[in-house]
Amino acid sequence: MAEAEKKVRVSGEQARVEPAASSASILPTTEKPQPPKPSLHPAFYVVTWIGFSGGVILFNKWLLDTLGFKFPITLTAWHMMFATFMTQLLARTTTLLDGRKTVKMTGKVYLRAILPIGFFFSLSLICGNKAYLYLSVAFIQMLKACMPVAVLLTTWAMGVAPPSLKTLGNVSFIVVGVVIASYGSIEFNLTGFLYQAGGITFEATRLVLVQRLLSSAEYKMDPLVSLYYFAPVCAVMNGLTALVVEVPGMSMKNVYDVGIFTLVANAMVAFLLNVSVVFLIGKTSSLVLTLCGILKDILLVAASMMIWGTPVTNLQFFGYSIALGGMLYYRLGAEQLKGYLQQAGRSWSEFGVQRPAMRKALVFGLVLVTIFLLLGGLAPTYAPAQTKNLKDIFSTGLGS
Template sequence: MSRLFSLGLIASWYSSNIGVLLLNKYLLSNYGFKYPIFLTLCHMMACSLFSYIAISWLKIVPLQTMRSKSQFLKISALGIIFCSSVVAGNISLRYLPVSFNQAIGATTPFFTAVFAYLMTLRREGWLTYVSLVPVVAGCVIASGGEPSFNLFGFLMCIGATAARALKTVVQGILLSSEGERLHSMNLLMYMAPVAVAVLVPAAYFMEGDVVGITISLARDDKKFIFYLIFNSSLAYLVNLTNFLVTKHTSALTLQVLGNAKGAVAVVISILIFRNPVSVTGIFGYSITVAGVVLYNEAKKRSRND
């Protein structure tokens, strides 16, 4: 029963991760809902609501309260970085196929290593840095062979990837003391409302009458509101299943599954959206994934040493 439960969690984690990615692409590109900021706002509102229900009502994890103004400011900074990464990622999906988006996203370890060095002056072992060469080289090769390459979408995706890495590093710095460290689910509960507060004026000033357009779309197509609610719920489920898989398996298992997830997402997206791919692009992405695997192994070895 324990093994079946773990397999169910892993299946839920895969489904929610890949599902939200594909549905984002469908809404922003194929369906024609060209409002990535508002879509991100819906995601953050769902994360705020479901996080509160999961922690305060369902007691999935113990509630942790913020202890100081300083801690609040640190969490707010993380919330803004988190929000920026999601918005940039959603914007990129308007212009890039999911397969190429995933190839760029796989370069997260490179940006993590760069920010860790710039902000903490922490040096990794030489093997770790060597493993980053195929990570970057594969992305460059994939970019050169991408039939649907779009410069703006590419820059947005790079920005989203860099912001995700920056959040990881900044989180380690800002919430490093025992008194300020928060559980991942509590951190999401506090970050999501900050993101909402930032996204409301951003959507108003940058996307015009997006609320009126959304209401009009919902009237014309009853399925649209279902897509929006389901998509927003999946955005929270990604975080919840990420926590549950780590809790009931291990961080290493999540790491291995994460390496495979990108490849699965690429195959499914190509089958669904029929976007053109090239042998060069596939070759480049394969090199990047191999580099990520080598990077994770090098990090694990350096920790053991």
């Protein structure tokens, strides 16, 4: 009995849970969630990167060769000074360079890593631009296909990775293709070839040094943040080199003949290339990057043929095709490449079922472009007078 009374008293002392004051507080809200902001299609970033990447090369060739501004070291120094100013401006006004806040940059790291990388970056820029004075854009792009091989050999030489005969065999197709393309070149120039070979070697060394620096998570940098650190170093190094080598032979007439606006536009295109790379990497995959690079090289060869009437032989086409195929095989691997080809075949078949007219139009357009490129490549050989007239008309239209 006492126990029962105790339970009654305890239960009476417990606080009662008051019901909710208003049922509105527990009802779901009728406010619709905000729709996600529309984003640009990845194809936009692909086209933008290809445009700026190819635009820089064609712009530099036109400036250094066609317009006669034969001061490539000064031009690279100007690019780096402009990039230094723009990265400092973006760091203070936008969030594009916020990635630098996660980089543990110290004076020791700057001296031991940034300076050497900037040094080889400067040398690669100087040699690469000097090659435009002697070689065509088409031949330069064919030689650049050797870049994976140079990076691989440099990686082995610096002890970053152990040598592998299997890997060496995979890249042998690239070497064979570039050798065939070089052997078939009509406009081969040894000085230009050596400059381009030096540029490829220095660029490969820079890439391996960057790879070793970025092996730690605390030094991960996107291309724009890398430019933020490397541009000042390259600007100083290239500027000092230009003061000794080129500036004594320059005059303001050389600058005015080209035009200050042209030089500013040239530097802006080079800088926007680095900005477009950041967005391309963030919006696409490694496969897209590889395919975009190969597509860009092919388009540059075609542009060189159309703009400057560069003669490209069938042997060069054959060798360059082998080099591009070897590059694709090396970067993707046999199994991965096979999977992508099967997926692409299925997608192409589905596209043909869904839009047969569009598929036929694409095939017809591809055939026309192929015929046009072949005729353009043979024109300098079989119709040199007409090709020269067309080239003169095009040059006059550009204002050269």
